[in-house]
Amino acid sequence: MxxxxxxxxxxxxxxxxxxxxxxxxxxxxxxxxxxxxxxxxxxxxxxxxxxxxxxxxxxxxxxxxxxxxxxxxxxxxxxxxxxxxxxxxxxxxxxxxxxxxxxxxxxxxxxxxxxxxxxxxxxxxxxxxxxxxxxxxxxxxxxxxxSRPIEIPGFPFDEKDICSSTGALAFDEIPKRIVVIGGGYIGLEISSYLRKLGTEVTIIEANTSLLAGVVDPECAQVVTRKAEKAGIKVIYGAKAKNQKKTKDGFEVTAEVNGKDEIFKADKILVTVGRRPNGDQANLKAA
The missing domain is CATH 3.50.50.60 (FAD/NAD(P)-binding domain)
Structure with missing residues (x-):
């Protein structure tokens, strides 16, 4: 052109x-x-x-x-x-x-x-x-x-084992266990489909409720009840710190109420939000 x-x-x-x-x-x-x-x-x-x-x-x-x-x-x-x-x-x-x-x-x-x-x-x-x-x-x-997914320290995306939503929508096999970092709507949607496939799902959420700041608290309560009924485990007030590769998957360390806890998983999904792509277009020059 x-x-x-x-x-x-x-x-x-x-x-x-x-x-x-x-x-x-x-x-x-x-x-x-x-x-x-x-x-x-x-x-x-x-x-x-x-x-x-x-x-x-x-x-x-x-x-x-x-x-x-x-x-x-x-x-x-x-x-x-x-x-x-x-x-x-x-x-x-x-x-x-x-x-x-x-x-x-x-x-x-x-x-x-x-x-x-x-x-x-x-x-x-x-x-x-x-x-x-x-x-x-x-x-x-x-x-x-x-926008693009936000990557957090200690959890570099490879879109195979440590994934954003992109990788989690293209698994080549059903994971037995997954740790989802972030209880917003993206994490919940993927947790929902994986749970119905039989995956053990653990959500690590920094806030005291799912969908915090995203929807009305009463709506969030409805979603929370459905998630719990489906067998999705949610850890509130938790901050993911790091992950370690083991012979049978990963160990995710999270600080929960001031104490470190370890959660085992085959896959890790990070859904803590997205950031705008405008910074990649050199907008300052415009």
Whole structure:
């Protein structure tokens, strides 16, 4: 693309970005959208949509295991879970929706650019692509760069054993035990689907309640009761300090009421929040 000029350039193709790009084009502006990963952003690819897909699938599993018999529906030999196939199905859902975003953008004559954008000035950005670096000039820019998981000291993400939500939605096998650091909505969603698969789930939460500061306390109480009924163990007032690899998994050390306690796990999920990606776009130059 080398050097190109647009009326409006949207950086980021999540639900905020792609809708803005489509509307801008519909209003007659020459519009481009820049995405460094898959169209649709975190929500469609590694967030809202895949988590709901896994929750829905495991909800069906739970009903089959616990409700079908009372309806006279007997499954001979029981039900087993093929985790790689489940993850592949989840990915197909995401790919279909991401493809839908691509068609919407193309159908509304939005130019799609794959790469990493960085501001050079208030009217110019550079985009690192697979082929090199392009310079894009725009009259106006919409920054919709989304967010990324917060990594905490002592728990570096490898997205295999120590995971953010991204890795936890792509396990190749069902973990027997998982320690979830953070009792917000992301941690609870993943805890929910894993618990229905039979995983022993322990949530380490620094506050005195789940979803603290996220929803009304009465709503949080409803969610807490459901989590406890499902067999999810929650440790309140706890701060994760470090982890140690052992021959049979991990030992997570957390400070609970002033004393260190150890929790064993096969996988560790860190969901203490997300931080904006704007710092990666060199906004100071704009």
């Amino acid at each position: 080398a050097n190109s000029t647009f009326d409006i350039v949207v950086i980021g193709s999540g639900p905020g970005g792609y809708v803005a790009a489509i509307r801008a084009s519909q209003l007659g502006f020459k519009t481009a959208i820049i995405e460094r990963e898959a169209l649709g952003g975190v929500c469609l690819n590694v967030g809202c949509i895949p988590s709901k897909a896994m929750i829905n699938a495991t909800h069906l599993l739970h009903k089959a295991q616990h409700d079908f018999k009372t309806m006279g529906l007997n499954i001979k030999g029981g039900i087993d879970v093929d985790m790689p196939t489940l993850v592949k199905w989840k990915q197909s859902v995401c790919d279909k929706m991401s493809g839908g975003v691509k068609q919407l953008l193309k159908g509304n004559t939005v130019t799609i650019i794959s790469g990493m954008a960085e501001f050079k000035s208030s009217k110019e950005i550079s985009v690192k692509t697979a082929e090199g670096t392009d310079i894009i000039t725009g009259k106006h820019f919409i920054v919709a760069t989304g």
